[in-house]
Amino acid sequence: MIILPKPDIFPSEITPKAIFEQRRAFLQKAGFGVVAGSVALFTHPLTAQAEKLAKSASQSRPKFSGIKKSAFSTSEKLTEYDDVTSYNNFYEFGTDKSEPAIHSKLFKAHPWTVSIEGEVKKPKTISIEDIYKLAPLEERIYRMRCVEGWSMVIPWVGLPLAQLIKWAEPTGNAKYVEFVSLADKQQMPGVNLPILDWPYTEGLRMDEAMHPLTLMAVGLYGEVLPNQNGAPMRLVVPWKYGFKGAKSIVKIRFTEKMPVSSWMKAGPREYGFYANVNPNVEHPRWSQSTEKRIGAGLFAGRIKTQMFNGYAEQVGQIYAGLDLRKNF
Numbered sequence: 001m002i003i004l005p006k007p008d009i010f011p012s013e014i015t016p017k018a019i020f021e022q023r024r025a026f027l028q029k030a031g032f033g034v035v036a037g038s039v040a041l042f043t044h045p046l047t048a049q050a051e052k053l054a055k056s057a058s059q060s061r062p063k064f065s066g067i068k069k070s071a072f073s074t075s076e077k078l079t080e081y082d083d084v085t086s087y088n089n090f091y092e093f094g095t096d097k098s099e100p101a102i103h104s105k106l107f108k109a110h111p112w113t114v115s116i117e118g119e120v121k122k123p124k125t126i127s128i129e130d131i132y133k134l135a136p137l138e139e140r141i142y143r144m145r146c147v148e149g150w151s152m153v154i155p156w157v158g159l160p161l162a163q164l165i166k167w168a169e170p171t172g173n174a175k176y177v178e179f180v181s182l183a184d185k186q187q188m189p190g191v192n193l194p195i196l197d198w199p200y201t202e203g204l205r206m207d208e209a210m211h212p213l214t215l216m217a218v219g220l221y222g223e224v225l226p227n228q229n230g231a232p233m234r235l236v237v238p239w240k241y242g243f244k245g246a247k248s249i250v251k252i253r254f255t256e257k258m259p260v261s262s263w264m265k266a267g268p269r270e271y272g273f274y275a276n277v278n279p280n281v282e283h284p285r286w287s288q289s290t291e292k293r294i295g296a297g298l299f300a301g302r303i304k305t306q307m308f309n310g311y312a313e314q315v316g317q318i319y320a321g322l323d324l325r326k327n328f
């Protein structure tokens with residue numbers, strides 16, 4: 001049985017419009033373009049209090065029941081719930097890691113529909129409730145590696161993307177799949193700023209999208225996906241850098257040509273289409289050979305990053321013959 005998410009409303013958490021407008025004007029004057037680092041764009045006046053509220057609110061989120069456990073799960077120690085839900089990248093809600101949990105509190109992730117477009121037999125739309133019903137929901141514990149050099153182990157709830165693609169009925173011309181996130185200026189303060197080319201878009205090759213490890217996540221830790229983690233539905237591709245995992249998806253488009261993602265547009269030398277985790281190919285500004293496991297403690301030290309994030313056995317063969325230095 002699935003209990004549907006109800007919006008949590010905390011009116012005290014709204015950033016006053018005047019303050020937001022002021023910051024926006026300042027940033028526009030300052031000529032802000034691409035921001036690929038962790039720069040706080042919205043300093044919330046009540047950050048500490050808001051963070052506390054964000055955590056207590058998330059404790060009462062609706063839970064899924066009867067989820068089957070997946071054999072694809074890692075047995076590594078899980079990253080704490082509080083870290084998974086308070087250390088996020090979701091630039092539509094701010095570029096500092098603590099901002100998405102705060103600024104997404106009023107975000108309405110329900111009702112929600114996803115439109116299916118492009119190379120399909122017939123364009124159509126599907127509600128999030130119907131997506132829940134396409135296949136039995138599974139818990140998949142995946143290692144997740146961010147391009148910035150940190151990692152987490154997250155118990156996702158979701159369904160194989162392949163099931164959704166089967167329902168979408170792509171034509172024989174479909175070689176790629178593009179995922180488009182919501183870009184709502186009213187609800188998402190970051191979309192009013194030229195941080196990325198909105199809406200956030202990402203893409204996969206068709207065989208990557210159909211791979212059994214590729215998940216359409218609708219929850220984590222057994223509960224409905226928190227807003228800051230991409231409610232109500234986000235992509236999870238565990239052998240790729242985290243930025244592939246488009247959040248709050250509203251459109252899935254099948255294409256013949258390789259889609260150009262928001263990150264490829266922002267920095268083509270730094271962010272490639274494949275984005276496979278690869279300790280041997282450095283990011284132009286830093287090494288990718290090690291990672292910091294979030295929550296492991298101050299003295300834990302960095303751990304070695306594995307090829308394809310440790311999923312080489314399952315996915316290595318789909319890249320046979322591809323030069324991974326050129327196709328990063």
Ligand code: MTE
Pocket residue numbers: 087088089090091092146147181200228229230241242243244245246247248
């Ligand atoms: N999706 C959207 N729509 N907007 C974003 O800014 N950030 C990406 C990805 N998906 C992002 C997004 C990046 S850079 C990462 S590392 C992951 O989401 C982070 O997911 P998490 O916050 O749930 O760990």
